[in-house]
Amino acid sequence: MHAIILAGGRGSRLLPYTRNRPKPLMTLGRYSILEILLRRLRSCGFERATLCIAHLGDMIRDEFGDGARLGLAIDYCIDEPPCGTAAPLRQVPDWHTPAVVMNADILTAVDFAHLHRIHVESGCLLSVAVRRREVPMDLGVLHVAAGQVRAIWEKPTLAVDVSSGMYVIDPVVRELIPAGVTVDMPDLIESLIDSGEDVYAYRFADAWHDIGTPAGYAAAEREFLADPEHYLTAADRPRDGHPVLEAR
Template sequence: MHAVILAGGKGVRLRPYTSTLPKPLVPIGDQYSILEIVLKQLSSQGFTTVTLAIGHLGHLIRSYVGDGSRWGLEIDYRTEESPLGTMGPLLSLEDLPEDFLVMNGDILTDLCFGELLATHRAAGAPLSVATYRREVKIDFGVLTTTGGRIREFAEKPTLDYRVSMGVYALNRKVLSRYTPGLPLGFDELVLDLLADGTWPLDYAFDGYWLDIGRPDDYDRANAEFDALRPVLLPE
């Protein structure tokens, strides 16, 4: 099983932590970086090869990770000379397996990546998206209007959404229409599939998930890590 980890972003929202370190290398707890936790999880779940798509401060990631042998992985690298979006770095990768995992390098979760990939393969899906339930509280009275008249009213409703976790399984055929070297976002890929009537698979997940995008997310991850360590890194 093969995984591509997207680790090329500048981590602007996580400054000042990312001023001197790429976001995947910021420490969690006293022992691990985010990226090391992810690599240990992938190895324990049967993945054998990983491609790291790097950019900002990518030389530090190369120096830290090396060839991946300490985790029982074979790791290679793809360097972005300019930002290519979420899916753009995949377009120039050679020898990708028919189905593979793609994930952001700044996620803490106990999602079983191997099960996601197996479910994706069994379904024959072009794209499978790990999704998470989010509730958004609206602090206003919400009106639905038609023709200048109020038809519905809800006082401070809570809206329920399923959001992308930043973890996907992909069939390489869906990338064949796009030009290597040009940016390609996750949004563009999904909208193109929907326009074609080719429905991505929803892989619903209700365990632990934290996207470390902002300083308060990072502080939360460190505060929770000791309690979550047995879940994130089972022996």
């Protein structure tokens, strides 16, 4: 199996941590964020990882080389100048089968092999790993219809589905990514939907942390140090199926 990791961001929200090193090389304990992802992918049965690099990319290449020390075949593509989170996919070499695609600032215990398998079974060209998030509201929320207030909820907590920054993508979708312009993952997903393609929603409840802010970094570090093996090694646990296709 093949994974593509988007590791070219500047990490501006994490300054000053990222002033002299790329965000994927920030550490959680003894490992960098990127190494934790790579080790987990290997434990899930992945053999190859393509790292899409840009900002301080030579530091990432120097750290991981060809991936031999991690038991992975690692190759690289350079997103220069940076053109969004989806545009680097145009440059991935030798990509012929569905690949797990993810941001490089994630700490997760997701079973990547299961995510990949469910995507293939769905028959969709793209799957999004979806996490349910509880969002507290500090205001009264109204249900308004036909110019009338039908109901009011005072400061409710709303459950919303959010993109986790993890996907499985078939290589044919590169045809929807124009060259020379900025294309982000939401743009690619909307292009698929607009063209009549189903986009699969892979719901998961495994641990997941977005390390995009200092607060997110601190929370991820705390959780990782409490139980490193939970994130480094895929658990051998049964799966009893998965929700049916949730597209559009």
